[in-house]
Every structure is written in structure tokens, then in C-alpha cells.
Amino acid sequence: MAYDVVGTRPVRPDGTEKVTGRAVYGADVQLPGLLHGKVLRSPHAHARIKSIDLAPALAIPGVYAAVTAADMPKVQAEGVANLGESSIEKQYMQNMILAGEKALFHGHAIAAVAAVSPHVAEEAVKAIRVEYEVLTPVIDVLEAMKEDAPLLHEGLITKSLGKPTGKVSNVAAHMQHARGDVEAAFAASDVVVEREFRTAMVHQGYIEPQTATAQVGLDGAVTIWTSTQGAFGVRAQVAEILDLPLGKIKVVPCEIGGGFGGKIQVYMEPLAVLLSRKANRPVKLTMSRAEVFQATGPTSGSVIRAKVGATRDGVITALQAQLYYEAGAFPGSPVGAGTGVIFAPYKAENVLIDGYDVVVNRPRTSAYRAPGGTNAAFASEQVVDEVARQLGMDPIEFRLKNAVRPGDQATYGPKFGAIGLVEMLQAVKESEHYNSPLTGPNRGRGVASGFWFNGGGPSSSHISFNHDGTVNLAEGSTDIGGSRASMAMIVAEELGLPYDQVKPYVADTDSVGYTDVTGGSRTTYATGLACYNAAQEAKRQLCERAARTWECSPEEVEFMPGKGVVSKSDAGKHLTVAQVAREMNRTGGPIHAVGTVNARGQAPGFAVHIADVEIDPETGKTTILRYTAFQDVGRAIHPSYVEGQIQGGSAQGIGWALNEEYVYGSDGTLRNANLLDYRIPTALDLPMIETVLIEVPNPNHPYGVKGVGEVCIVPPAGAVANAICQATGQRFTELPMNPERVCMALLKAGSR
Amino acid sequence: MARVFIPGLMRDLTGGRTQVQVAGATVRELIDGLEQAFPGMRERLCGPDGALHPHVMIAVDGEEVIEGLRAPVGEESEVHFLPAIAGG
Numbered sequence: 066m067a068y069d070v071v072g073t074r075p076v077r078p079d080g081t082e083k084v085t086g087r088a089v090y091g092a093d094v095q096l097p098g099l100l101h102g103k104v105l106r107s108p109h110a111h112a113r114i115k116s117i118d119l120a121p122a123l124a125i126p127g128v129y130a131a132v133t134a135a136d137m138p139k140v141q142a143e144g145v146a147n148l149g150e151s152s153i154e155k156q157y158m159q160n161m162i163l164a165g166e167k168a169l170f171h172g173h174a175i176a177a178v179a180a181v182s183p184h185v186a187e188e189a190v191k192a193i194r195v196e197y198e199v200l201t202p203v204i205d206v207l208e209a210m211k212e213d214a215p216l217l218h219e220g221l222i223t224k225s226l227g228k229p230t231g232k233v234s235n236v237a238a239h240m241q242h243a244r245g246d247v248e249a250a251f252a253a254s255d256v257v258v259e260r261e262f263r264t265a266m267v268h269q270g271y272i273e274p275q276t277a278t279a280q281v282g283l284d285g286a287v288t289i290w291t292s293t294q295g296a297f298g299v300r301a302q303v304a305e306i307l308d309l310p311l312g313k314i315k316v317v318p319c320e321i322g323g324g325f326g327g328k329i330q331v332y333m334e335p336l337a338v339l340l341s342r343k344a345n346r347p348v349k350l351t352m353s354r355a356e357v358f359q360a361t362g363p364t365s366g367s368v369i370r371a372k373v374g375a376t377r378d379g380v381i382t383a384l385q386a387q388l389y390y391e392a393g394a395f396p397g398s399p400v401g402a403g404t405g406v407i408f409a410p411y412k413a414e415n416v417l418i419d420g421y422d423v424v425v426n427r428p429r430t431s432a433y434r435a436p437g438g439t440n441a442a443f444a445s446e447q448v449v450d451e452v453a454r455q456l457g458m459d460p461i462e463f464r465l466k467n468a469v470r471p472g473d474q475a476t477y478g479p480k481f482g483a484i485g486l487v488e489m490l491q492a493v494k495e496s497e498h499y500n501s502p503l504t505g506p507n508r509g510r511g512v513a514s515g516f517w518f519n520g521g522g523p524s525s526s527h528i529s530f531n532h533d534g535t536v537n538l539a540e541g542s543t544d545i546g547g548s549r550a551s552m553a554m555i556v557a558e559e560l561g562l563p564y565d566q567v568k569p570y571v572a573d574t575d576s577v578g579y580t581d582v583t584g585g586s587r588t589t590y591a592t593g594l595a596c597y598n599a600a601q602e603a604k605r606q607l608c609e610r611a612a613r614t615w616e617c618s619p620e621e622v623e624f625m626p627g628k629g630v631v632s633k634s635d636a637g638k639h640l641t642v643a644q645v646a647r648e649m650n651r652t653g654g655p656i657h658a659v660g661t662v663n664a665r666g667q668a669p670g671f672a673v674h675i676a677d678v679e680i681d682p683e684t685g686k687t688t689i690l691r692y693t694a695f696q697d698v699g700r701a702i703h704p705s706y707v708e709g710q711i712q713g714g715s716a717q718g719i720g721w722a723l724n725e726e727y728v729y730g731s732d733g734t735l736r737n738a739n740l741l742d743y744r745i746p747t748a749l750d751l752p753m754i755e756t757v758l759i760e761v762p763n764p765n766h767p768y769g770v771k772g773v774g775e776v777c778i779v780p781p782a783g784a785v786a787n788a789i790c791q792a793t794g795q796r797f798t799e800l801p802m803n804p805e806r807v808c809m810a811l812l813k814a815g816s817r
Numbered sequence: 818m819a820r821v822f823i824p825g826l827m828r829d830l831t832g833g834r835t836q837v838q839v840a841g842a843t844v845r846e847l848i849d850g851l852e853q854a855f856p857g858m859r860e861r862l863c864g865p866d867g868a869l870h871p872h873v874m875i876a877v878d879g880e881e882v883i884e885g886l887r888a889p890v891g892e893e894s895e896v897h898f899l900p901a902i903a904g905g
Binding site for chain 2: 587
């Protein structure tokens, strides 16, 4: 189907404000009488808090308030707070914001103060006296699972669908996908490859640190300005943590400098509210970069054992894996998703996948772009690659032979609907990149596939018409990757308007209907559907108004994009949208259309990446020579922003593969909480990431949209590892594959 | 009757059976049927208040249900119990 606006590449509506520095980010918020907050953090990874003395801090001139966990209201310990895309057990929510009886990781918030300036607040934080009983930390996932490991939570019992054990341990959850008989299938296989992999804890690396400003009125009304992936999620969390009525809280989402899953969980917002209430002044807290690393939610480091069996003609017979993910200090790692992602691109009759969520003395993990997926694919895609090599098969041919197709049962259970993995693998096989020669020493090419579930859920949008025929579009999704442009394009397409006549904006929680977070690759799909639905309602109202103008019944008119409202009986008779809008106060008043959805029918995403690398045998440094990302995107509403998502996800995945890691001392303290020692890739480190958009439409969406933002980070680590293996002859089973690790492996192998 | 896939960790309750046919027009009725046939099932899936455990996600015909226990189930439906998953 041909579209006028969908599929074009207009400039984003927020672009000018951003490049000229005028866009208002969270830390830019200024209010009369604003105070500045700072947080005291635990210097220990695991310690009992024996006492906290705030008096010396409060005695400093200019200090208005100080809070500890004792200032938190008592909330019902049982139950789970629904945060939209995710949930968390209430018993842990408060202690993630301020430590209770124990500090559970280096950087855990102990107390917070508000003062006239950031400097006075810093001085006050230093004056707080805390008495700790230092406990033995456990930061390694396998160590934490041992019988004699130090326990983080005295009452933690493993959640599972299995027989309850009642046993207390650091294993928060166990999950399993099982079908067939893997043991028998492996025994009957011609080739079996099994390896153990380790991946490091890594951070999303968003450029803008967490920030929140809160103002509590004397009537108890709370307003929060913040940088978030979901204003409604912030509202829900603050209400749960502070036991406040939801309707008393208004959250104003500011522009956001990246999130990638890390800005769903609140950290500063409840502190700002507590301090503002105590000080009776607005309070702003902004994290330093060190605090972002220490105390927000990175993603899990993991240990993964993966095993693949195949017949000699290249058919996979059995798939088995155990995934152990660090949850951080509180339960909730993305291991469940990891168990689904790990072998999702492959068909198999015999599957056994076990996942374990394990608490350790590190910051509690948060979502990071296809949470849990990159770890899983780093393991599975290498084992799959090795099986193909042992069989002497081309790695893409092997993947094609075993690829899931629509109607196949996923390794994690349900049957797939409209998926485009086969089309994508075919495109890779026929691509110029895959068929181009790669010559020269120390060079290698690797491929890897990736899968992500993609989400739907509730979203809202409002369309208001102006008298000149332009449209204001309010939506509830905060805009991280250009979603305002895509939303405006959908409305422009439906109403037959030029793109620049639709003015989209992200509304606060008082001004638009409930909308789930910008996450789970759901925004263009779900909020896009809300905009589509609002546009249908707007068309209905436009027809009604035109009928009143013409003094006929609405059944005698219809909407035609490009023309406006036309008479069914007289093809030449029509009113443009602007003409109808101009008359709206004389035909019934303002035209305002609401679109809501609880979106279902999302299609999962698949991606296949090709990486060409060159290894410097002297330094161990890996250079990415060329990188192409193929992805089934359903239908690209704004192809440039889809490509941007894919390029961004690939870049992050390459950083995860080659350099990024949390480095801890044996005492459990984080040693590299800055962007010099935690190295994310820069433009100088990467070639232009090439993208190929494969459009296999999602039949459940009017344009065929599928989520695109997450699956692109799943294949890179596997693809780069496979390329390094081809270049060096060495299989790298630990992330990051940094120069030191590569060098050591080459020395050990005697190839340097 | 709907086809319910029994998670590996729950097969101790079904004597190792991996799939069972259960009558019911909603997920709640399916769980009632499972409990009747295999006592102990409900406790694994739901809390004392009868609500589904938050770490459990139910997929009917390949898609996560959004209505919880009220979710409709067809005669030919396939039902899976899966770990809850969140995106980023």
C-alpha cells in the first residue's frame, strides 16, 4: 500500500530546540526557592546499619531537611507494584530508595539532605555519622549460589513453579522451559558442542544522569519534574513507595537524554518528595556520573552454559542451557527473558532451559534494551556457530536450515505468528556484505541472530484541532528515539495533512490518559495505535461537522485523505480539514478526539548482524572494519529513526562485547564508576553501522508495524565473538573481549 | 477443550505429562480444572488471594493475556505458563 507520510523522513519536531540547547531537560528545572539535595551512599558492599546521626548535618547553616529510611511510611510488605512494563515487590521498593537495616551494595543510598546550594548539601552529607557493622559481601553469581554464601536477605525463598522448598538462599527465582528428551537427543546427535560463558555487568550508558525535582504543596499535592521513560510509571512508584494517593501526584516528563531501560525505575523522585515535604520548599536532586554507575540499575552479569546438538546433515536435535543472572541487591534480573531469547531463532523438538535469578551485593539491575538478551545470544550464537563449523556448513545456511517460521513452536513455548527470520537470513545470504571478500591477516567475519519479544499494552493520545486546520497531538509516551515524529506522521497520514501541521507533544500525567512506559519496543506500536485510533475518531467528528455545514446527515459524507470531507452524492463537493476546523465553533464547538488502546498483536522482532573485525596481535585490540545489521521491522514509519535505533543498539552491543564492564574489588566496591575507566564506544571506535530494513508486515497493525528498538542489541556480542574466533582461531567465552583478554588468549595459544 | 502445556517444573503434579486438555472458557476456569485434575496446581500459579503470581505470565494462542484470570480461552486454544518478562 502506498502512503503519503508513512515511510518518509521528515525532521523531528524537537530537533531545533535540542541542537540549539533550548530544550528543557530535568536538570534545567528552576523554581522559586529551589533547594538542592544530595545523597549519602554506603562505602561498603554489605553492612548492617547500626545507627545514623543526622544532627551534625542539620546543624549546618543552609540545611533545610534530612531523611533516612525511618522517614518512609510503613507500606504493606506483601504484593507487587505494577509499574506498567515491569513490576517489583513492594517489600524491596523502599529499601532500594533508602537502605533499611542493611546496606546491600557499594553506593546504596543511606540518607539524603536538602540545602540552599549543592555545595552546602554536599558538606551536610559528609557531616552525617553512620555506624556500620561490615559484613562479607558476595558479588559473583555462582559464589552467591553456594550453600555457605553470605545471605543478602534473611527471608528470601526461591520463587518457582516447582515444588516449594521453603529454603532461604540468594536464589530469588528459578524458571524452566522443557520439552522432549534432551538427553536422548544429545546421545543420538552427530555433533554436540557445549561451552560455559561469562558476561560482565554493564550499564546502559545514557548521557543524562538521573534527576528529579519535587514540590509538595501544603494541600499535599505533589508535582515531580523528571527524566523518565514513563511519567505514569514514576507516579505509580512514588505512590507505592510513599503511600500517597495516585491522584495527588502529577509527573511532568522533561526531555530525556537517553534511557535504554534504565529510566523506568525511580531513584531520586521519592527522595525529592520526602525532602520537599520536610523542607516545605521545592527540592532538586541530580546524580553525578559516579552515582549513576554505583546506584542506578545496570544489567546483569551472567554465567551461561549452552549446549547444542545436530545431525551431520545440519539439523538441530537438542538445545540445552542454564542461565545464572545477577539480580543485584534485590530480586528481578532479566533471566526470564534470557531463557526465552537464548534459542528463540531455532527450531528444536528437544529443549531444556533453566534460568536462575540470583541476588548479589551489586546495584539492583534494571532493564537494558532487550533485557537479558545480549548475554544469552553471546552464548547461544557462539555454540551454534561452532556446530556449523564442525559440520563444515556455512553459518547462515545452518541458521536458515534451522530457522523458526510462522507457526513453529518457540523454544520458550508458544507458536510464532508473523515473523520474518527466514526472509532476513535470505537477505543476508544474498547481501553484498556477506558475499564480499575479507582478506588479510588477523581478520574475521562473524554472524549472529537475535530475538526479542516486543510489547504492547495501554497508551493514550488526544488530538485537538486549531482554527487554522493544524492539529495539536498530546501523547503519553516520553520521546527517546524520535517517537513524536512517528506519532505526528501517523496522524498526518490518517488526516491527509502535511506532517508539519501536526504538532506533537508529550503530556504530563494530568493531561493525557494512562500510557505505559517507553520501553519494550512498544511505543511506535502501541502509542502509534492510540494516535491512529484518535485520528479515526477525529475523522468521524470532521464528517459530522461537515454534514452540519451542508445540512445533511453524516451518512451522506465520507472522509478522503488529501481532500478532507467529501459528499458521497456529489464528488466535487468537499471541505478541507482546515475549512471544517475554521467553522468548528459554529458547528458544535471544539473538535477534540481521544484515542486509547490496550495494544495486543505485537509481533516479535528478529535481527541478523554481520561483523568484520581485525585483531592487532600486539595489543589485542579489536577493530570493527565493517558492520551490517539486518532487521525485520514490519513497517518503518520513519525509516531514519528506525535505522537510528538499529545503529544505536548495534553500537551499544559492540561496546558490551569489546570494552564495557563493572570492575569490583574483592571488598565489593566498584572501581570504575566514571566514563574514562568504564569505556563506551565513541564515534572514533566504530565504522558507520550499515542497516538493512526487512519489512515483513505485522498483520495485526494497520501499517504492519513491529517493535524495533531492542532486538538490535541482541546479536552484536555473538557476531563480534564469532568474527574474532575466525580471525584468531580462539573461542572467547568471556565478556568483554577487551585487548587484555584477547592478548592473553593469543599468548596462551602461542599465536603471538 | 483447550490444550494446556505443563511447565517442566510442574510436571511432578501431572505424573510427567507435558500437555493436558482442560475445559474452560476463561483462564480462571482452566486453573480450576487443572486443580481438580492435579491438586496443587493452583498454589503454584496463584497466591492466597487467588490472583496470579506476579512472576507468572500466561500466553493464550501465542500472546500474553492482559485480562489476567478473566482472559477468554477458546475450544482450540493453546495455553502456556511462562516467566513474566519486561522490556527496556
